[in-house]
Amino acid sequence: MLAEAGGVSVKTVRYYSDQGLLPGAGRSTGGHRRYGAADLARLRELRGLRALGLSLPTAAEVARGELPLERALAAERAEVARQLAELRWREAALAALAKAPDRLPVLGAALQGPPTLDPFAAFWRRVLPVRLPSGLKSAIVDAVLPDLPTDPTPDQVLAYAELHALANDRALAAAARTPAGKDPARLALVYQGADEAYRLALAELARGAEPAPGQALDCYVAAFARGAGRTDDAAFRRELTGLRLTHPAVDRYWSLVGVLHDGRPTMGDAHDWITAALRSAR
Known part of the structure; x- marks a missing residue:
């Protein structure tokens, strides 16, 4: 089963299929969704990118080859750096307030x-x-x-x-x-x-x-x-x-x-x- 092999829920697989993110998704004569090796590879790629914090639209662009992975990772790293700096300022502000209420x-x-x-x-x-x-x-x-x-x-x-x-x-x-x-x-x-x-x-x-x-x-x-x-x-x-x-x-x-x-x-x-x-x- 694709969901089990890809390490995601059945609901996720259905959603990705509905969004056109699984390239080979089709249906059997009985109306059941059918997937191949390319779908499993795409699913694992999407799951990996999402696990690293990339948004689904960005992960989809990378998976479809519309956005170079290097650019996507650079943008994500910049955002993480911004968030870390914001947290460091917040932490130091709390310490400053404790020091000078x-x-x-x-x-x-x-x-x-x-x-x-x-x-x-x-x-x-x-x-x-x-x-x-x-x-x-x-x-x-x-x-x-x-x-x-x-x-x-x-x-x-x-x-x-x-x-x-x-x-x-x-x-x-x-x-x-x-x-x-x-x-x-x-x-x-x-x-x-x-x-x-x-x-x-x-x-x-x-x-x-x-x-x-x-x-x-x-x-x-x-x-x-x-x-x-x-x-x-x-x-x-x-x-x-x-x-x-x-x-x-x-x-x-x-x-x-x-x-x-x-x-x-x-x-x-x-x-x-x-x-x-x-x-x-x-």
Whole structure:
């Protein structure tokens, strides 16, 4: 009997036949279903694929040769990885709540669904100048988004939740917004130059260099000098040293991202490195 040989129920065999998944299924003159070796092979293939978690439609596509097995398995593995990451976040969130029960409102608001970067992208789009060229703004947003761990610690989950609350505070973002006093062309010069300077500083941080004058600092100062229509000289550097160029909300953002990055340098660290280098050069 096909069902017994294939290790499934008679009901399953009937269903697969009705769906056209058993190629040789026909009926005898007495109206009974008849199956051959090809049907048994197809049944065993379907059962194996279903046992590994593939949906019946996907398993059927593979069995009929409409979908390469490699593609089906890659998609299933990606889905399993997503589910495992979601479970790890949930486990760490429970541990975080046990550690800090007073943070339940923050954790609950942040983890209503899988962790996402969308609130952070929206935060930076509100903070960056409105008149900044859209292409440059998108590139900056991509550069400042944190990396979310797939296997977070309780502290990282809590940092994510705090970051989520900060990013969704529109009043805070409005207060942190960079004044749009310059024309778009000058704004672009400042932000393009600063982005390049931060990347140079990240390279210095990666090799463990102490803050000091050099290419990263020169690039940073030159960007602000061009934006202000000034010359990069000692007087301008003294003025720049005395300015607070980030809002406390942005400082808090980078502090929390530092927890998510588990010690790996961030753009915030690059800014601090350049600021320290500027002061050391006085």
